[in-house]
Amino acid sequence: MSWDISGIDHWRADDFPRGAAIPDAGNSRDYVTGGWRSQRPVRDDAKCTQCLFCWIYCPDSAIAVGDEKVGAFNYDHCKGCGVCAKECPADAISMVPEGCELPEVG
Amino acid sequence: MxxxxxxxxxxxxxxxxxxxxxxxxxxxxxxxxxxxxxxxxxxxxxxxxxxxxxxxxxxxxxxxxxxxxxxxxxxxxxxxxxxxxxxxxxxxxxxxxxxxxxxxxxxxxxxxxxxxxxxxxxxxxxxxxxxxxxxxxxxxxxxxxxxxxxxxxxxxxxxxxxxxxxxxxxxxxxxxxxxxxxxxxxxxxxxxxxxxxxxxxxxxxxxxxxxxxxxxxxxxxxxxxxxxxxxxxxxxxxxxxxxxxxxxxxGRPFGVVEGFGMEDAEVAIVVLGSTAGNARHVARGLRESGVKAGVLKIRCFRPFPYAEIAEALKGVKAVAVMDRSESFGAEGGPVFLEVRSALYDLEKRVPVVDYIYGLGGADVKTELIERVFTDLGEIANGAAAPAGLVYLGAR
Amino acid sequence: MATIKELSHREDRLEGGHRLCAGCGASIAVRQVLLGAGETPIVAGCATGCLEVSTTIYPYNSWKVPFIHNAFENSAATVSGVEAAFKALKRAGKIPADKKVKFVAFGGDGGTYDIGLQSLSGAMERGHDMVYVCYDNGAYMNTGIQRSSATPMGAWATTAEVGKVGQGKPQRRKDLTSIIAAHNIPYAAQASISDWKDLAAKSEKAFAVEGPAFLNVFSPCPRGWRIPYDATVEIAKAAVGTAFWPLFEIEEGTWRYTKRSVTRENRKPIEEFLRPQGRFKHLFKEGNEELLAQVQSEVDWNFEYVLKRCGL
The missing domain is CATH 3.40.50.970 (Thiamin diphosphate (ThDP)-binding fold, Pyr/PP domains)
Structure with missing residues (x-):
């Protein structure tokens, strides 16, 4: 379910779901941690062998997979740890310093 | 049915x-x-x-x-x-x-x-x-x-x-x-x-x-x-x-506080749990000899029925609170602290004495409760309330 | 045993946007364990700790499954209650008799080896249908890198300081996996985030069991171990390769070593695991040769113990 928290800063005691429950499992999808990053992973698709190691080792669930192939990096969530680049057996991922166009922190 | x-x-x-x-x-x-x-x-x-x-x-x-x-x-x-x-x-x-x-x-x-x-x-x-x-x-x-x-x-x-x-x-x-x-x-x-x-x-x-x-x-x-x-x-x-x-x-009554003789009580004991029965037994005897004794039993301790307690005790001349636990370093046991606080807003100040009793299963004999009522009677007649709490029946 | 391609078809049950550190081993552990659970509905619990705090900062939650955190020492007891409710509500006809749900409890090493050991032992003994997962990063990381009974001998921690007299933690680690195996539960295993295939296979077995199962998952902490953020998986590989963290499983009482490529003969010296980590740097200072040798002999002893239990 989608839980509208747009007015949460103005909610009073009885406006919150009882007992601090969060009725929207996985809603941290809306929280941006990409702003933590000082370097971003960039993949060279020509080198990628689709071993999917980057996906299975990503601590931030920030690498999409579909059809047994890796997709885009989710730069809203990627913290730039570089595990994917380090573990890529094909050296297809490089870490590129971030510029000034960082996403806003939510 | x-x-x-x-x-x-x-x-x-x-x-x-x-x-x-x-x-x-x-x-x-x-x-x-x-x-x-x-x-x-x-x-x-x-x-x-x-x-x-x-x-x-x-x-x-x-x-x-x-x-x-x-x-x-x-x-x-x-x-x-x-x-x-x-x-x-x-x-x-x-x-x-x-x-x-x-x-x-x-x-x-x-x-x-x-x-x-x-x-x-x-x-x-x-x-x-x-x-x-x-x-x-x-x-x-x-x-x-x-x-x-x-x-x-x-x-x-x-x-x-x-x-x-x-x-x-x-x-x-x-x-x-x-x-x-x-x-x-x-x-x-x-x-x-x-x-x-x-x-x-x-x-x-x-x-x-x-x-x-x-x-x-x-x-x-x-x-x-x-x-x-x-x-x-x-x-x-x-x-x-x-x-x-x-x-x-x-068919059985229920109140957050339950009183005995509280309609006209001049001296009253506030008590929780099993001791209420002993207290009522003593109060009943005293009433037969003309003492307007009452017992107020607290059946619901949380939320604390402060309004009901103030209402029940507002006409009483002296009150004893029976505390079967300690709050070391506080002015009295937990029940005393809350009962006295409940009485704070009354127009007429009611003297309240705290009796710590029965810790670790120490016997609560009727003589002890009689003593509490005797103390209250004296306070109601103008005697000073004891300074500090009383360890009831302690050697 | 699922291939990585097969695993990639399964839903990732931990959402991004959590506030764990960059390169955290705990979230890698959770993802790999939950991939092993397949498509069966699950309810997850977690002990207080980095994983719990960082994935549940109100009003955001990273668990795409029903989730409960209660306190530090009682992840297993809490999930016992959830599982008991499932049985009872089925019996009462409030949940369909054919509904399948699996239960998983997470805890760090502090919440598992130390403060939660009693709760875990109780839950394992009672035979609840649950998988307990310890993400072992060898210290109380959430409170700031204090030593736990999982902290390796010789490691620096903020309560096992290095100074003129002290040289990190003087005691050996507790062997939790053996302790839990001694409850004679259907399945217990030791795994590492570096060996995802082994881990996912063990997770599949653990979730397939009717009754209690236990996974002890090696989950490096870059912050606490003083390693670069990108070295999480690499250092876990070193732990397996040096036999600091042997991979094995105990299935219905039978021990099996699952990392046959690492043997008595070819396992790497412990330095390969210790040297990259800032928490061990004092071990390489002059005068600490004996301590370093002692750490190696502890690893040797433990590896020999595991191999013998596995009949090797």
């Missing part, structure tokens, strides 16, 4: 029967004297297939309340029982159960806390839980323990409340003495408590919900505590209304 039968059983057996009749889905329990016979009786119900309950024989009271929290958040009706050190070991979890707004019902056999170790009645354990966010009911008799336990389920699960409730009875005095009581038929109790319809249940896997989240770092922790306060305030009306409904069915 409600049918009651007269039984002669211990308080613990009656509490176990109340548990069975309320049909909890999960009972996580750990044995401790003098609660033990509640969980033993319930184990028989389980073994004989008389309940559908999943009985979780945990390895500690901490886990008993932890499993209760898990089961309640999962969507189950949960009941458990403990006492003394067990309640103390649960302390952290008591706050969590209340903060997560889980309507767990727990019986407590009121018992002294170590050290030195002691297994007998006092209220040290339960008074340690008074600020945990639980509603707390005190029983004078096995009958009241039975009635309170059944009412507790309805109160806890009431939509306006959704807080855990403790139904307490005095260790050994009430838990282990065989008493005459009326037990309601199963169907009437089942209909009275109804079935629990949870919200945000963990086991509703199609609608996943997160419980026990972190509300620090500028999060709304403060607002959640406020919502607990609001729920506790709302529970005042719910306790009375559920009490009135059960009272109508079973």
């Amino acid at each position: 409600p049918t009651q039968k007269t039984v002669a059983v211990t308080g613990n057996v009656l509490v176990a029967e109340a548990f069975r009749q309320c049909a909890p889905d999960v009972v996580p329990a750990y044995p401790i004297t003098p609660q033990t016979t509640i969980v033993e009786e319930f184990a028989k119900f389980v073994a004989n297939g008389r309940v559908h309950t999943e009985y979780v024989t945990v390895e500690s009271e901490h886990s008993a309340m932890s499993a209760s929290v898990g089961a309640s958040a999962a969507g189950a009706r949960v009941m458990t029982a403990t006492s003394s050190q067990g309640l103390a070991l649960m302390w952290e979890e008591l706050h969590i159960a209340a903060g997560m707004r889980l309507p767990i019902v727990m019986a407590n056999a009121n018992r002294a806390l170590s050290a030195p170790i002691n297994i007998h009645c006092d209220h040290s354990d339960i008074m340690g839980a008074r600020d945990t966010g639980w509603l707390i009911l005190f029983a004078e008799t096995a009958q009241e323990a039975y009635d309170n336990t059944i009412m507790a389920v309805r109160i806890a699960e009431h939509h306006d409340v959704m807080l855990p409730v403790m139904s307490t009875l005095d260790g050994f005095i009430t838990t282990h003495s065989i008493d005459r009581a009326e037990m309601m038929d199963d169907e009437t109790v089942a209909a009275f408590v109804g079935s629990y319809v949870p919200e945000n249940a963990l086991l509703d896997t199609d609608h996943p919900v997160g419980h026990g989240n972190f509300a620090g770092l500028g999060g709304p922790y403060f607002e959640f505590k406020h919502s607990q306060r609001l729920a506790m305030e709302r529970s005042r009306g719910v306790v009375k209304s559920v009490g009135a409904q059960w009272s109508k069915i079973c």
Whole structure:
């Protein structure tokens, strides 16, 4: 379910779901941690062998997979740890310093 | 048509029967004297297939309340029982159960806390839980323990409340003495408590919900505590209304405070639990000899019935508060502190004396209560109230 | 045993946007364990700790499954309660008799080896249908890198300081996996985030079991171990390769070593695991040769113990 928290800063005691429950499992999808990053992973698709190691080792669930192939990096969530680049057996991922166009922190 | 039968059983057996009749889905329990016979009786119900309950024989009271929290958040009706050190070991979890707004019902056999170790009645354990966010009911008799336990389920699960409730009875005095009581038929109790319809249940896997989240770092922790306060305030009306409904069915009175002789009392004792009977016995005798003695029993300690207490005591000339626990370093025991605070807004100041009594099961003889009334009589006639609290009957 | 391609078809049950550190081993552990659970509905619990705090900062939650945190020492007891409720509500007819749900409890090493050991032992003994997962990063990381009974001998921690007299933690680690195996539960295993295939296979077995199962998952902490953020998986590989963290499983009482490529003969010296980590740097200072040798002999002893239990 989608839980509208747009007015949460103005909610009073009885406006919150009882007992601090969060009725929207996985809603941290809306929280941006990409702003933590000082370097971003960039993949060279020509080198990628689709071993999917980057996906299975990503601590931030920030690498999409579909059809047994890796997709885009989710730069809203990627913290730039570089595990994917380090573990890529094909050296297809490089870490590129971030510029000034960082996403806003939510 | 409600049918009651007269039984002669211990308080613990009656509490176990109340548990069975309320049909909890999960009972996580750990044995401790003098609660033990509640969980033993319930184990028989389980073994004989008389309940559908999943009985979780945990390895500690901490886990008993932890499993209760898990089961309640999962969507189950949960009941458990403990006492003394067990309640103390649960302390952290008591706050969590209340903060997560889980309507767990727990019986407590009121018992002294170590050290030195002691297994007998006092209220040290339960008074340690008074600020945990639980509603707390005190029983004078096995009958009241039975009635309170059944009412507790309805109160806890009431939509306006959704807080855990403790139904307490005095260790050994009430838990282990065989008493005459009326037990309601199963169907009437089942209909009275109804079935629990949870919200945000963990086991509703199609609608996943997160419980026990972190509300620090500028999060709304403060607002959640406020919502607990609001729920506790709302529970005042719910306790009375559920009490009135059960009272109508079973024919026994229920009040958050229950008075004896309070209509015209000049001297009065405020008391919780089993000692109320002794106090009434003494007051009755005194009234026969012309002393306007009264007894005010507090049956619902949380939420604290300060308005009802002020109303009952406003015309009294001297009041004694009987505290069966200590609050070392405070001006008096916990009941004294709250009763005197409840009287603060009265126009006419009522002298209040605190008597610490019966710790670790020390005998509460009628002479001691007579002495309290004698003291009160003198204060009512102008004598100075004792400076500080009185250790009643201590050598 | 699922291939990585097969695993990639399964839903990732931990959402991004959590506030764990960059390169955290705990979230890698959770993802790999939950991939092993397949498509069966699950309810997850977690002990207080980095994983719990960082994934549940109100009003955001990273668990795409029903989730409960209760306190530090009672993840297992709490999930016991959830599982008991499931059984009872089925019996009461409030949950369909054919509905399948699996239960998983997470805890760090502090919440598992130390403060939660009693709760875990109780839950395992009672036979609840649950998988308990310890993400072992060898210290109380959430409170600031204090030593736990899982902290390796010789490691620096903020409560096992290095100074003129002290040289990090003087005691050996507790062997938790053996302790849990001694409960004679249907399945217990030791795994590492570096060996995802082994871990996912063990997770599949653990979730397939009717009754209690236990996974002890090696989950490096870059912050606490004083390693770069990108070295999480690499250091876990070193732990397996040096036999500091042997991979094995105990299925119905039968021990099996699952990393046959690492043997008595070819396992790497412990330095390869220790040297990259800042928490061990004092071990390489002059005068600490004996301590370093002692750490190696502890690893040797433990590896020999595991191999012998596995009949090797």
